Amino acid sequence: MSIGVGIIGAGVMGADHARIIAGQVAGAHLVAISDADGARARGVAAETGAKRAVDDPLAVIRDPEVGAVLIASPDTTHADYTIACIEAGKPVLCEKPLAPTAAEGLRVVEAELSGGKRLVQLGFMRRFDPGYMEMKELLASGRYGEALAFHCIHRNATAPAHFDSAAAIVNSCVHEVDISRFVLAAELASVHVFRAKRSKLAHFDDPMLVVFETGKGQLVDVELFLNAQYGYDVKGELICETGTISFGPTLNTEIRSAGVTATSLAPDWRPRFAAAYRIQNQSWIDSISTGRPVGSSAWDGFIATTVTDAGVKSLKTGETVAIAYEKRPGLYG
Numbered sequence: 001m002s003i004g005v006g007i008i009g010a011g012v013m014g015a016d017h018a019r020i021i022a023g024q025v026a027g028a029h030l031v032a033i034s035d036a037d038g039a040r041a042r043g044v045a046a047e048t049g050a051k052r053a054v055d056d057p058l059a060v061i062r063d064p065e066v067g068a069v070l071i072a073s074p075d076t077t078h079a080d081y082t083i084a085c086i087e088a089g090k091p092v093l094c095e096k097p098l099a100p101t102a103a104e105g106l107r108v109v110e111a112e113l114s115g116g117k118r119l120v121q122l123g124f125m126r127r128f129d130p131g132y133m134e135m136k137e138l139l140a141s142g143r144y145g146e147a148l149a150f151h152c153i154h155r156n157a158t159a160p161a162h163f164d165s166a167a168a169i170v171n172s173c174v175h176e177v178d179i180s181r182f183v184l185a186a187e188l189a190s191v192h193v194f195r196a197k198r199s200k201l202a203h204f205d206d207p208m209l210v211v212f213e214t215g216k217g218q219l220v221d222v223e224l225f226l227n228a229q230y231g232y233d234v235k236g237e238l239i240c241e242t243g244t245i246s247f248g249p250t251l252n253t254e255i256r257s258a259g260v261t262a263t264s265l266a267p268d269w270r271p272r273f274a275a276a277y278r279i280q281n282q283s284w285i286d287s288i289s290t291g292r293p294v295g296s297s298a299w300d301g302f303i304a305t306t307v308t309d310a311g312v313k314s315l316k317t318g319e320t321v322a323i324a325y326e327k328r329p330g331l332y333g
């Protein structure tokens with residue numbers, strides 16, 4: 001049986017998800033697409049063969065033909081739309097972050113807990129990226145001893161005009177928060193944000209160095225440089241007791257010519273993480289059929305917002321900030 005999918009938000013990510021669901025995912029078809037900009041929703045619906053474009057995002061959730069909802073509207077809308085999906089009893093894949101703050105994220109966790117059923121998956125697609133998955137498996141094999149530190153690099157060509165220093169942490173660094181918890185199987189216990197000398201081409205503190213300590217005493221450092229100009233570049237290197245594990249940028253071809261070796265870099269995250277988005281979306285659809293949740297949960301999303309709240313506090317105070325939250329038993333194991 002094919003699951004009817006509704007998409008809220010038809011911008012860069014919503015359109016990309018619509019193309020993936022329509023063309024690369026088995027067991028699903030597009031039913032409805034909504035966006036604050038109706039013309040954009042109609043354009044993506046026409047391109048991807050979705051049955052309808054609708055003006056009211058809540059109508060997507062109520063639509064009887066929609067069995068699952070994908071939310072790709074701005075961060076500030078995630079909590080309310082996700083809660084509406086929970087109340088309608090529909091599985092939802094919500095783009096990261098769960099919410100801009102932990103207080104808002106907690107509302108989603110509470111709603112899911114009171115419904116008594118896991119319905120929320122967060123769009124932390126790096127958990128489905130072959131490079132990170134292999135890194136986690138190699139670490140778990142024990143062949144290289146324990147992980148001691150994790151170097152991460154997160155560079156974008158340019159940041160959107162509406163970004164500020166806090167948004168860099170809440171919206172971008174949140175990826176490294178989730179993936180380091182996933183790869184290391186450890187919780188982040190503290191965070192310290194350092195400002196580097198600011199690039200003349202940046203309109204906020206850029207680059208920054210964000211340093212986490214895990215509950216196991218490991219260090220995770222993230223170079224966050226969102227106006228790096230040259231392209232999109234994500235790297236990770238795990239430092240273990242008897243070796244290191246890293247993945248390269250996503251490269252298909254290498255050119256050697258005129259005394260230079262060259263490989264291309266993606267202009268943004270979509271080509272770099274194309275496999276991750278595809279595997280994530282397929283795994284989400286499969287998990288609805290099997291009833292076995294996969295990927296990041298609402299609880300993972302809440303923890304990520306708690307960590308980024310602490311990061312924003314460190315940015316303001318210049319101090320190391322401890323990360324603390326009350327555990328919620330029940331659905332999340």
Ligand SMILES: NC(=O)c1ccc[n+]([C@@H]2O[C@H](COP(=O)([O-])OP(=O)(O)OC[C@H]3O[C@@H](n4cnc5c(N)ncnc54)[C@H](O)[C@@H]3O)[C@@H](O)[C@H]2O)c1
Pocket residue numbers: 008009010011012013014034035036037040057072073074075077095096097123124125171269
């Ligand atoms: N997983 C990833 O790698 C990744 C990458 C980029 C963005 N994102 C996330 O995806 C989400 C969308 O980002 P984007 O880059 O596509 O942004 P975007 O600005 O390109 O698209 C957002 C769309 O939402 C629409 N919109 C605004 N308010 C709305 C509302 N109340 N209801 C419905 N639609 C509304 C806008 O008109 C726009 O078309 C963000 O939450 C962002 O953090 C995730």
